[in-house]
Amino acid sequence: MEEIQQNKQVDIFHLKTQFNVSEVTLRKDLRYLENKNLLIRSRGGAMITVKVGEDLSVKKRMVLNLDMKKSIAETASTLIKEGDTIILDSGTTLMQLTNHLEKFRKLTVITNALDIAIKLSQFNNLKIIVPGGIFMKKSFSLVGVTSVENFQMFRADKYFTSADGINTEGLFTSNLEEGQIAKIIMSNAKENIVLVDSSKFDRNGIINFAPLSKIHTLVTDKNIPKNYLGRFAELGIKVIIAEN
Numbered sequence: 001m002e003e004i005q006q007n008k009q010v011d012i013f014h015l016k017t018q019f020n021v022s023e024v025t026l027r028k029d030l031r032y033l034e035n036k037n038l039l040i041r042s043r044g045g046a047m048i049t050v051k052v053g054e055d056l057s058v059k060k061r062m063v064l065n066l067d068m069k070k071s072i073a074e075t076a077s078t079l080i081k082e083g084d085t086i087i088l089d090s091g092t093t094l095m096q097l098t099n100h101l102e103k104f105r106k107l108t109v110i111t112n113a114l115d116i117a118i119k120l121s122q123f124n125n126l127k128i129i130v131p132g133g134i135f136m137k138k139s140f141s142l143v144g145v146t147s148v149e150n151f152q153m154f155r156a157d158k159y160f161t162s163a164d165g166i167n168t169e170g171l172f173t174s175n176l177e178e179g180q181i182a183k184i185i186m187s188n189a190k191e192n193i194v195l196v197d198s199s200k201f202d203r204n205g206i207i208n209f210a211p212l213s214k215i216h217t218l219v220t221d222k223n224i225p226k227n228y229l230g231r232f233a234e235l236g237i238k239v240i241i242a243e244n
Contacts, residue, residue: 001033001038001039003015003018004039004046004047009045009046009047010045010046010047011044011045012026012027012044012045013044014045015045030045030046033046034046040199041199044067047199066092068197068198068221068242069092069093069096069195069197070096071221071242071243072093072096072195072196072197072219072220072221072242073093073094073096073097073099073100073195074096074099074100074242075219075240075242075243076097076160076193076195076219076240077097077100077101079158079193079217079219080101080104080107080158081157082104082105082106082107083106083107084107084108084157084158085107085108085110085155085156085157086107086108086109086110086156086157086158086159086160087109087110087111087154087156087158087159087160087185087189088109088110088111088113088116088160089111089112089113089159089160089161089162089178089182089185090111090112090113090115090116090139090140090141090178091113091139091161091162093162093195093196093197094113094116094160094161094162094195095113095115095116095119097160097195098116098119098120101120101123101126102122102123104125104126105125106125107125107126107127108126108127108128108129109126109127109128109129110128110129110130110131110154110156111128111129111130112130112131112133112141112142112143112147112151112181113139113140113141113142114130114135114140114141114142115140116140117130129154130142131146131147131150131151131154132146132147132150133145133146133147133150134146134147134177136175136177136178139175139178141178143175143177143178143180143181144177147181148180148181148184151181151184151185151188152184152188154185154188155188155189155190156185156188156189156190157189157190157191158189158190158191158192158193159185159186159189159191159192159193160193160195161182161185161186161192161193161194161195162194162195162196162200163194163196163200163209164200164203164205165200165203165204165205166194166196166200166201166203166212167201167202167203167204168212168231169204169208169211169212170208170209170210170211170212170214171194171208171209171210171211171212171214171215172203172204172205172206172207172208172209173205173206173207173209174205174206174207175206175207176206176207178209179207179208179209180209182209182210183209183210186209186210186214191216191217192210192214192215192216192217193216193217193218193219194215194217194218194219195219195220196218196219196220197220197221198220198221198222198223198224198225201224201225201228202225212231212232212235212237213235215232215235215237216237216238217237217238217239217240218232218237218238218239218240219240219242220239220240220241220242221241221242222241222242224239224241
């Protein structure tokens with residue numbers, strides 16, 4: 001715990017070398033500490049517990065579960081077809097998704113995330129639409145009345161979003177303005193695709209921006225809690241497990 005408090009994140013290989021113990025022992029200890037809500041296990045290690053309500057900056061969120069986010073984003077990119085109009089939410093997993101859009105010859109992307117729009121501007125064959133709004137420094141997104149009004153007009157084939165937390169009540173965010181926009185988009189898009197790694201499950205937050213029934217497709221990793229699979233099947237939600 002001293003190690004994870006200091007470095008925010010630890011990996012099994014480092015701990016094995018440092019404490020001269022087996023991986024079996026380490027995984028058992030990490031599981032025990034996670035059950036005490038003292039840390040969150042991730043692929044190959046663990047990270048410090050983060051409260052959803054803290055609304056972490058993009059830089060801080062970028063390093064959390066990065067390998068899983070890359071895998072989830074790559075898998076999600078296979079759901080996009082030539083000629084689609086898609087909406088990309090703000091967030092680090094959605095930023096990873098942009099790495100797989102250069103291959104498309106014809107694609108329209110609507111996003112209120114300035115960092116994502118700037119990244120996509122490097123690709124020649126994409127049409128990028130950025131609604132106006134008030135700039136949020138932590139998330140690099142545009143929110144407010146102007147953004148809400150513009151998104152009410154847009155229709156899209158697919159909406160790619162994420163969440164700070166997901167549980168049986170639905171999807172949660174720590175940002176009121178972004179939650180408001182997400183509600184509007186989810187009502188207008190033909191398909192709502194949610195990208196969340198397994199650490200987001202059984203977490204709530206300040207704003208419940210959508211019930212589970214609003215999700216059409218969910219892309220996650222193999223560590224998804226098994227009790228959710230039955231519930232998703234009942235609701236007709238397609239679950240796609242990203243490969244490691």
